[in-house]
Amino acid sequence: xxxxxxxEMVYAAFFPEGMIPAALAHSEESFALPxxxxxxxxxxxxxxxxxxxxxxxxxxxxxxxxxxxRNNGIPPEQKDIDPTTWTLEIGxxxxxxxxxxxLAELKQRFTPYTYQLTLECGGNGRKEFNxxxxxxxWSTGAVGCAAFTGVRLRDVLNDAGVQSDxxxxxxxxxxxxxxxxxxxxxxxxxxxxxxxxxxxxxxxxNMNGQPLPYLNGYPLRLVFGGWPASTSGKxxxxxxxxxxxxxxxxxxxxxxxxPCNPVAPGTKVADEDMCIIESMPVKSLITYPKSGATIRxxxxxxIRGHAWAGERKVQQVAYSVDxxxxxxxxxxxxxxxxxxxxxxxxxxxxPKKGYYEVWAKATDEVGISQPxxxxxxxxxxxxxxxxxxxxxxxx
Amino acid sequence: MMENKxxxxxxxxxxxxxxxxxxxxxxxxVVCILSxxxxxxxxxEWMKPRAxxxxxxxxxxxxxxxxxxxxGKDLMSGLIAASGYKTVRSNCTACHSAQLITQNRxxxxxxxxxxxxxxxxxxxxxxxxxxxxxxxxxxxxxAPQEVGRRAPLEEVEYYILELE
Numbered sequence: 001x002x003x004x005x006x007x008e009m010v011y012a013a014f015f016p017e018g019m020i021p022a023a024l025a026h027s028e029e030s031f032a033l034p035x036x037x038x039x040x041x042x043x044x045x046x047x048x049x050x051x052x053x054x055x056x057x058x059x060x061x062x063x064x065x066x067x068x069x070r071n072n073g074i075p076p077e078q079k080d081i082d083p084t085t086w087t088l089e090i091g092x093x094x095x096x097x098x099x100x101x102x103l104a105e106l107k108q109r110f111t112p113y114t115y116q117l118t119l120e121c122g123g124n125g126r127k128e129f130n131x132x133x134x135x136x137x138w139s140t141g142a143v144g145c146a147a148f149t150g151v152r153l154r155d156v157l158n159d160a161g162v163q164s165d166x167x168x169x170x171x172x173x174x175x176x177x178x179x180x181x182x183x184x185x186x187x188x189x190x191x192x193x194x195x196x197x198x199x200x201x202x203x204x205x206n207m208n209g210q211p212l213p214y215l216n217g218y219p220l221r222l223v224f225g226g227w228p229a230s231t232s233g234k235x236x237x238x239x240x241x242x243x244x245x246x247x248x249x250x251x252x253x254x255x256x257x258x259p260c261n262p263v264a265p266g267t268k269v270a271d272e273d274m275c276i277i278e279s280m281p282v283k284s285l286i287t288y289p290k291s292g293a294t295i296r297x298x299x300x301x302x303i304r305g306h307a308w309a310g311e312r313k314v315q316q317v318a319y320s321v322d323x324x325x326x327x328x329x330x331x332x333x334x335x336x337x338x339x340x341x342x343x344x345x346x347x348x349x350x351p352k353k354g355y356y357e358v359w360a361k362a363t364d365e366v367g368i369s370q371p372x373x374x375x376x377x378x379x380x381x382x383x384x385x386x387x388x389x390x391x392x393x394x395x
Numbered sequence: 396m397m398e399n400k401x402x403x404x405x406x407x408x409x410x411x412x413x414x415x416x417x418x419x420x421x422x423x424x425v426v427c428i429l430s431x432x433x434x435x436x437x438x439x440e441w442m443k444p445r446a447x448x449x450x451x452x453x454x455x456x457x458x459x460x461x462x463x464x465x466x467g468k469d470l471m472s473g474l475i476a477a478s479g480y481k482t483v484r485s486n487c488t489a490c491h492s493a494q495l496i497t498q499n500r501x502x503x504x505x506x507x508x509x510x511x512x513x514x515x516x517x518x519x520x521x522x523x524x525x526x527x528x529x530x531x532x533x534x535x536x537x538a539p540q541e542v543g544r545r546a547p548l549e550e551v552e553y554y555i556l557e558l559e
Contacts, residue, residue: 046492130542132500134509178490179518249516291548293556302558357548373544391551 034078035213037065043136047071047178047186048215051124051141054388055290057306060343061116062144064213070121070142072250073175073186075215076235081174083211083219088156088203092170092240096161103205103219109159110151115200116340117225118145118308119232122256122277125384128374131266133381140285140388145306145341148223150204153239154197162193162241169196170246171222171233177249188248189256191224191231193241195278200225200339203236225339226310228277228382230256245276258378265377274379279310282370283385284317284344284362291390301348301358301392307332308341309364316363317344321356324372324387330360356392473497479532482525490517496537503534 032038033050040050050069057066083103090099101109121142126133157169170190177184195201202223205212212218217234224231230250240246250256257274259267284307295301307314313335318327330346350356363369370387462481463470472493474480487496501509507530513519522529 042494043498044492044494046488046490128545130539130544131502131505132539134499134501134505136495137498177518181518184518252516254512289556290554292551292553294553295556295558299558301556386545389548391548391553393553 033069033215035065035215036069040066040068041139041141043138047073048075049136051138052144053290054140054285054287054305054390056287057141057144057285058287058304061208062146064146064207064210064216067144067146067207067213067216068121068142069215070123070136070229071175071186071215072230073177076174076176078214081214081219081235083205086219086237088220088236089238090156090160090241091238092242094163094166094241094243095157096163099160101156106151106156106203106220107205110155112149112151113199113202114147114149114206115202115223115225115338116145116147116336117200117202117223118143118339118341119223119225119229120144120280120283120308122228122230122280122382123380125386126381128384128386129377129381130374131377133379135380142229143283143285143308145308146207147209148202148204149206149209150202150223152199153201153203153222154199156203157196157239157241160241163243165243166193166241167244168192168242168246170240170242170248170251171236172238172240172248173217173221173233174235174237185249187230187233187250188246189231189233189251190240190242190246190248191227192278195224195227195231200337226279226308228256228280251276254380256382257380258376258382262376263378267377267379269379277382279312280308281375281383281385282309282312282314282362282364282368283307284314284360284370285388286358286360286390289390289392292393293390294393294395295350297350297353297394301350302345303330303348303358303360304343304345305360305388306341306343307360307362309362309368311339312364312366313338314342314362315365315367317342318361318363319346319348320359320361321348321350321392323357324359324361327361350392350394353394356394357389358392359387359389361387475536477532477536479528482528483532486522486525486529490519496533500537500539501533502539503530505539506530506533506537 033048039056040052043049043051048069048071052066052068086103088101121138123135124138124142125140126135127137127139168190170188172188175186177186204223205220212221220236221234222232222236253271253274256277258277259269260273260275263269284305286303286305288304303319307317317330317332319330320327330344333343335342361370370385372387374384374386464476467476469476469480472484472488474484474493
């Protein structure tokens with residue numbers, strides 16, 4: 001509690017259990033989340049949801065304290081998490097055997113791998129949809145890319161044995177449902193078995209060489225780069241190998257689903273016409289300079305940022321200073337590995353004084369680009385990959 | 396002579412000890428005063444008696460917690476302090492933060508669909524006669540605003556970018 005307040009809580013022992021201190025209940029005041037930078041924008045404090053302003057995502061790898069937080073439930077108490085006794089169970093109707101591993105056993109028995117993996121919330125960008133979509137109103141900051149270290153999910157699943165009828169895996173974590181009902185799961189999602197079997201699909205304990213941040217799933221989580229981050233279960237305690245699409249909490253429509261066929265804005269869509277989101281779309285973010293930069297006409301403006309495209313590679317990033325009328329290519333770096341975001345940069349000379357918006361547009365390896373306006377409206381406001389924009393004044 | 400010297404030393408020693416004691420005392424007082432200035436308000440806030448968390452049932456009237464309103468907003472939750480906000484606060488914030496309301500916009504039907512979803516999947520209770528109060532409040536105070544396919548960039552703070 002004192003960590004959430006960012007200050008030691010005097011008389012904490014006398015504070016009634018289950019109550020939120022007045023300092024936190026005043027919802028419009030900012031406060032530091034445990035292990036997180038105070039400049040994250042807190043959208044919701046129960047459950048905790050916080051995003052990273054674009055200029056704080058400038059690092060090539062997002063530091064743990066700047067990595068966004070999307071919780072569906074209440075994390076396990078930090079003091080109750082003991083990595084020496086933490087276990088992971090593998091089960092489900094398509095597992096040949098049920099297995100339980102301690103964290104130490106996972107590290108000992110399987111080869112560890114490190115990959116840079118991009119995690120983005122399916123609802124990143126929801127704020128811009130009209131008619132408005134329900135849920136946390138993310139702007140651009142529910143994304144990050146870090147170097148995750150862990151064992152391949154595939155190796156662990158194969159150790160338990162995967163039956164030939166397996167089609168999906170589902171996860172369970174130690175976070176609890178908002179209502180406090182122990183019979184309810186906060187979230188229990190997963191991925192098709194093909195995604196689970198990829199080289200880069202990890203059961204991870206480290207992020208950027210450090211133990212996972214508490215709010216990002218310490219001590220153990222799944223990481224599926226390029227897919228909605230809700231598939232990457234946190235505080236991971238159990239994986240089930242399923243002979244059907246996993247049916248855990250937030251797997252059913254409308255959660256993390258979009259209309260199978262495009263619909264007009266505001267359309268009511270029947271549950272059976274909603275399809276599960278898999279790979280995330282191509283997208284980019286300008287991380288330098290911070291929006292609002294003012295420069296002189298004789299100066300060149302350096303810009304930089306990152307681009308990512310779900311399962312795909314980004315082929316090109318271009319910028320525009322005339323609202324998309326003309327585009328110039330940026331320098332684009334190759335990804336460190338598959339599913340890692342890629343860095344771009346450019347230098348811009350402006351033709352005359354005035355107000356400009358710098359827009360960035362990424363194109364993936366099959367030629368699909370980001371839209372300049374919002375992409376197709378959907379009831380829950382997922383997958384907004386419209387071009388990012390920053391404001392610049394030339395004086 | 397020796398004795399005198401010893402007496403002098405004892406006197407000096409005791410004087411020195413008193414001085415150190417006084418100095419310590421002074422430091423403690425200063426620390427106390429500083430702490431009061433820094434944390435006094437917070438301590439006072441936390442020490443204040445407060446109402447228990449109320450899980451409202453359908454028949455329960457609005458709870459009588461400390462209802463401080465500033466700039467038209469309920470200080471406790473950030474909800475717009477219009478008719479019905481206490482019913483909304485007591486029913487909705489039992490499970491989730493009021494921020495989940497204040498950051499969202501929907502029509503009456505849209506809010507109703509959210510309530511139905513929470514009842515079907517998230518363990519929300521039957522709101523009874525409070526449902527109409529809650530829906531009226533939400534539809535009036537958190538209704539959609541007309542915007543285009545892309546709004547102008549908002550809340551830009553301009554600054555001089557230092558370049559070499």
